[in-house]
Amino acid sequence: MMTRQVWRLQRRPRGDIADGDLEFVEETVPEIAEGQVHVRVLYLSLDPTNRIWMSDMEQYMPPVGLGEPMRGGIVGRVVKSRNPAFAEGELVAGLGAWTDLLVSDGAGLQHMPELPGISIPQAFGTFGVVGPTAYFGLLEIGQPKPGETLVVSAAAGGVGQIVGQIGKLKGCRVIGIAGGAEKCRYVVEELGFDAAIDYKAEDVGAALDRLAPEGVDINFEQVGGPIMSAVLGRMKLFGRVPLCGLISTYNATDLVEEPGRWTLILMRRLTIRGFIVTDFAPRMGECLQALAGWMLEGKVKTRQDIRPGLDRADEWVKLLYSGGNFGKLLVQVSPE
Numbered sequence: 001m002m003t004r005q006v007w008r009l010q011r012r013p014r015g016d017i018a019d020g021d022l023e024f025v026e027e028t029v030p031e032i033a034e035g036q037v038h039v040r041v042l043y044l045s046l047d048p049t050n051r052i053w054m055s056d057m058e059q060y061m062p063p064v065g066l067g068e069p070m071r072g073g074i075v076g077r078v079v080k081s082r083n084p085a086f087a088e089g090e091l092v093a094g095l096g097a098w099t100d101l102l103v104s105d106g107a108g109l110q111h112m113p114e115l116p117g118i119s120i121p122q123a124f125g126t127f128g129v130v131g132p133t134a135y136f137g138l139l140e141i142g143q144p145k146p147g148e149t150l151v152v153s154a155a156a157g158g159v160g161q162i163v164g165q166i167g168k169l170k171g172c173r174v175i176g177i178a179g180g181a182e183k184c185r186y187v188v189e190e191l192g193f194d195a196a197i198d199y200k201a202e203d204v205g206a207a208l209d210r211l212a213p214e215g216v217d218i219n220f221e222q223v224g225g226p227i228m229s230a231v232l233g234r235m236k237l238f239g240r241v242p243l244c245g246l247i248s249t250y251n252a253t254d255l256v257e258e259p260g261r262w263t264l265i266l267m268r269r270l271t272i273r274g275f276i277v278t279d280f281a282p283r284m285g286e287c288l289q290a291l292a293g294w295m296l297e298g299k300v301k302t303r304q305d306i307r308p309g310l311d312r313a314d315e316w317v318k319l320l321y322s323g324g325n326f327g328k329l330l331v332q333v334s335p336e
């Protein structure tokens, strides 16, 4: 009999994720059935949306049911297969669960190519969710043009670091907003952003007035709240806002509806468009090819923040909402 470790959602969090909302259990795994695969999970992706999936707020896919394994992106190796689409030993990635052994019918799993020069966590941590989110959100909705000013919040995180670098490749002047001097130093000195604002140490509006006195063409919005408000108020005519995320609101006990800025949106003729990366699923090949090319040429760098131990996933996920992660947050579940 095989066993596995798995986190199950026991209670919908009220506010911050608390002890007891998730339960870590060891359970036996039934013999593999026809059509199934067993995947030894190597890395688990922790994402801000995990908190949304734990809740029953309006969202873009069904919430995780109480008692069910917590949903999460995974990469791992097929260890047993009774599904002709997957061979034993193959590397696969996709939507799975917070577990060391995924039992799946293969739905939502894809073969993951192993690229020389790009490690498994780097490939998974870039191509899985954050890279396509940055690519489509910026290029399709942001429509960057040379010489324009692009502002990106959560700039040193998984999505933000890539948005800023693609913005530079497209000839924009890029200003990142991040929490803390080290994250700000990283995006400017190591990723080539033009400037960074440490929102924990300075007033974002005043800093934007200094750094972008002509205003902002594109606001790649990931945070919401006062940071979004400060950037929106400084948008130029015909500015674009790819609305990617609102992380400052995810742990609120009640739904936070951002106050409308309808007069400003009208008078400045802004385009604000919410999107979910899966909206662009049919075009994923194009995006992965572009991102892999830029990475291999050294034009886009990505940083992963890899934490040890599936048993501590409930602790690691909270880092996302306090800024404790630095780069795309992954958990190493099993050795490669």
Ligand code: NDP
Pocket: 047, 048, 049, 129, 130, 133, 154, 155, 156, 157, 158, 159, 160, 177, 178, 179, 180, 183, 222, 223, 227, 243, 244, 245, 246, 247, 248, 249, 275, 276, 277, 278, 319, 320, 321, 322, 323, 324, 325, 326, 327, 328, 329
């Ligand atoms: P990150 O790696 O950027 O981690 C989250 C970061 O958000 C933290 O490190 C922290 O950075 C910042 N943050 C957290 N709380 C606050 C707050 N109250 N105020 C300001 N900043 C805060 O995560 P991802 O790159 O995975 O995701 C970034 C955003 O993109 C999220 O909003 C997420 O929901 C969204 N997203 C949307 C997708 C889509 O399809 N629309 C897909 C993937 C992500 P700091 O230290 O700088 O404060």
